[in-house]
Amino acid sequence: MAAMKRTPSVVLGLCSYTHDSSAALLVEGELIGFVEEERLSARKHTNLYPERAVAWLLDRAKLTAGDVDAVAYNFQPARYLAESPAAVRLALSAATRARALARAHGFAKVAVRTQRRTRAIARQFPAARVTPVLHHRAHQLTAFAASGWDEAAVLVVDSLGERQTTTIARGHTALRPRTQTLEAINDPASLGYVYGAVTEHLGWRRGDEEGTAMALAALGDPARFRALFAQAIRTNATGFHIDPAYFLPRTLTSGYERTSRRFVAETCPQRHPSEPLTDVHRDLAAALQERTEQVMVHLARRARTLAGSRRLCVGGGVATNCVSIGRIVEAGIFDEVFVPPAPGDAGTAIGAALAVHVDGRSPRPVAGVARTCYLGPSYEDKPLDLTPWPGLNQQTLDTGQAEFLAAQLAHGLIVGLFQGAVEAGPRALGNRSILASPLQPGVVERLNATVKFREPFRPFAPMVLAEHAREFFTLGQQAPYMSMASGVTDKTRELIPAIVHANDTSRLQTVTSSQNPFMHAVLAAFGRRTGVPVLINTSLNVKGKPICGTPQMALDCLANSGLDALLLEGRWITK
Known part of the structure; x- marks a missing residue:
């Protein structure tokens, strides 16, 4: 008889080395806390190892690094490698041929880099096993466990997790939350990639200021570029497809544009942040937002069909597009829609830790995750010295x-x-x-x-x-x-x-x-x-x-x- 897989007692979940570094700690299945490193370091979207976050969590639990049984990392290195041979297919099309080798090289490079990062993490926790967790599975578990529901459809939409950009799953709870992926869409079909590309084209930082583009969209007329986005992001029975004639496939290597010459010719030149906003920028943002909403509602309908649930959890970076979430609610596809407090990559520290916990064989349930958002440090009893701020x-x-x-x-x-x-x-x-x-x-x-x-x-x-x-x-x-x-x-x-x-x-x-x-x-x-x-x-x-x-x-x-x-x-x- 095969030995039963032991459930680790102390699981540290990490999001690190990409962006929005964070850490979460589970002890005996209970969430002790979660915090994003930027809240403690004052460096927005930091990609550094979350040293302060980890230190706070261990101190709160009265543990040391040697007490950690398992470290859950929110990416799986080997999954990137699968895209390298697949990238050769880009060479078959004149529109993407120039990206084929760069894409294959880029995904292979990230696989090696991610493997190196997991080894670096392992050196800091001598008694722990480092377990890479599929990125979208971490998103799914974060969203579903936070809902507190017994079952739900789970839709995750982001820019990229290894190869996946969109997944539909069914979540269910039998003591512990679990998700089963029912359908996945792989890069280069990525709604988050397109939204980031247009945000950058409009003169803002992708990965940070997509919300500014969403706000600007309300001031524009989507009709001007509606046909362009209908062509650039085409829906189909199982999801959507991105036209490389408008948005070139990603390479994971710096120096490669995301938008094509055709996109620029049919819209406008890239705006410099110092340049004024004009009607063309407002209209471009409006058309992007409108198409994003349409695709998100389309994906929600697909999730309803596949999962057969009247409840929906949404995760991933695109889940922060609140107007799209509102459109899903208004469509009446589900009785209730839920977005966790941390739907983006930072929140996958929680989901990665949950994945390692639920994969064990112990019956210990999960606690402290459902319907809670105040998970970081507090300072109620700390003295306050205003000397560094003499005017206060x-x-x-x-x-x-x-x-x-x-x-x-x-x-x-x-x-x-x-x-x-x-x-x-x-x-x-x-x-x-x-x-x-x-x-x-x-x-x-x-x-x-x-x-x-x-x-x-x-x-x-x-x-x-x-x-x-x-x-x-x-x-x-x-x-x-x-x-x-x-x-x-x-x-x-x-x-x-x-x-x-x-x-x-x-x-x-x-x-x-x-x-x-x-x-x-x-x-x-x-x-x-x-x-x-x-x-x-x-x-x-x-x-x-x-x-x-x-x-x-x-x-x-x-x-x-x-x-x-x-x-x-x-x-x-x-x-």
């Missing part, structure tokens, strides 16, 4: 903090909020937030110009008491992680137009008393004062900087931006 003053608020903060917001102050554990994922969810009243004239302009230092057309998301969401938004389901764009009601348009984007939607966050008691109390107090239990909520950072994970980062943000004040763990700090 503080006073301690002993009681009535929610009422006090609501009053300040109602009087028009823009306030940073730093409380409790740092959120997982790209959205501030009330623990590392900048809050403002949506009733104040010119608040969006002020936030963009003097606080966030970003483009004037960028919208701001609302947070609302969950029990009052239907008064202001038409989504029809909870949205706890600010991952879905919703239509708005006439009451919203009349009372709080500041939170309505040009496309007549808002990316909302619904707040319950169980999810975030303090923010629920603030919203309730603000509602009693103004009649509107809605606040503007944006992340506690300025453009180009990560969300503030530490008190020092938050104080820097206050000192160097147009914030009026910062409420930091019961201390009211002003300039």
